[in-house]
Amino acid sequence: MDVMPKWAEVVLVPLISLLLAAIISALIILAIGEDPIAAAKLMVEGAVGSVRGWSYTLYYATNFIFTGLAVSIAFHARMFNIGGEGQAMLGGMGVALACLYVPWPHWSIALMAAIVMAAAFGALWALIPAYLQAKRGSHIVITTIMFNFIASALLIFVINEFLKPVGSQDPSSARFAAHLDLPTLNSILSSMGIKSSKDDSVNVTFLVSLLCAFGVWLLLWRTRLGYEIRAFGHSESAAKYAGINPVKITVVAMLISGGLAGLMGINTVMGEAERLVLNSTEGAGFIGIAVALMGRSHPVGVVIAAVLFGFLYQGGAELAFWTSIPRELIVVIQALVILFTGALDNMVRMPLERIFLMVRRNKSAGDV
DSSP states (O other), X not given: OOSSOHHIIXXXXXXXHHHXXXXXXXXXXXXXXXXXXXXXXXXXXXXXXXXXXXXXXHHHHHHHHHHHHHHHHHHHTTOOOOOHHHHHHHHHHHHHHHHHHSOOSSHHHHHHHHHHHHHHHHHHHHHHHHHIIIIIOXXXXXXXXXXXXXXXXXHHHHIIIIISOTTOOSXXXXXXXXXXXXXXXXXXXXHTTOOOOSXXXXXXXXXXXXXXXXXXXXHHHHSHHHHHHHHHHHOHHHHHHTTOOHHHHHHHHHHHHHHHHHTHHIIIIIIIISSOBTTOSTTHHHHHHHHXXXXXXXXXXXXXXXXXXXXXXXXXXXXXXXXXXXXXXHHHHHHHHHIIIIITHHHHHHHHHHHHHHHHHHHHHHHO
């Protein structure tokens, strides 16, 4: 029997961790001579106090949902996929190739092709580390980190040698055709007769990310493959005894993980930049690790954690713009959230477990 109830595991532990991170952040802001209450108010207003704020928050959250789900799948198979950054880069390359070289008649058809290409390129970039882990024993953490740098170099080479328009000095591909622009959520609402602001960054990729979250839930808890992935993650020896092939699970789980990370390229390349640019991932592959940790590798938790980090990104940008608080301090605040929800998780969990164990023992003694 678990020491803590499930609700405490999913809600209480992350909530207390966030509270601790907020307290330390407030003390740091106070130490540099700024008002932490005013700073918090500005972050809230900038991130969720307007349609514009919400749109940017959900735009960032979309990226983090994809990378968080990617890390979660690997976590369930007892692997640490730190290659989300490189897999997202290659996914974006796949999106660009799909949009530049095929004359799609409508954005919806192009979106379907982009989904296939992004997932395929991301999955293929995860395949080699997966194979090396499964067949050669190479540690997945080392190989996926290395492949991030290889992906970056490959992206620079492909853009400069094949995709950059002739005579252009900008290290980016040509713009996609105008009719391939993905509609924003506000434009969809407007077409339905619902009044909304034209200032919008979040596009239909957000809906794709939610569908992926639902798909991951179905996969992990409603399919045989998902059961095998979770069983393998809990105990490799027991999984082998049950007839589960560890090589197959390692490779398949990493292919799914890489494909999910690659899908982030749709949001950044097709939805936002409308061309392939360098550094479009902006660290989202690494933030996905924190999102998966905070979300306890559950799709619902991942979506909630992704929105929180979207809030921190957008609110932090507003804070850096309107106050003298440097942008670097916003990174520190984000790091504190990652620290308390990830590395220092047991600092919160263990005292809570003792409290719940004490309550249970007192209740049992009272019943007697």
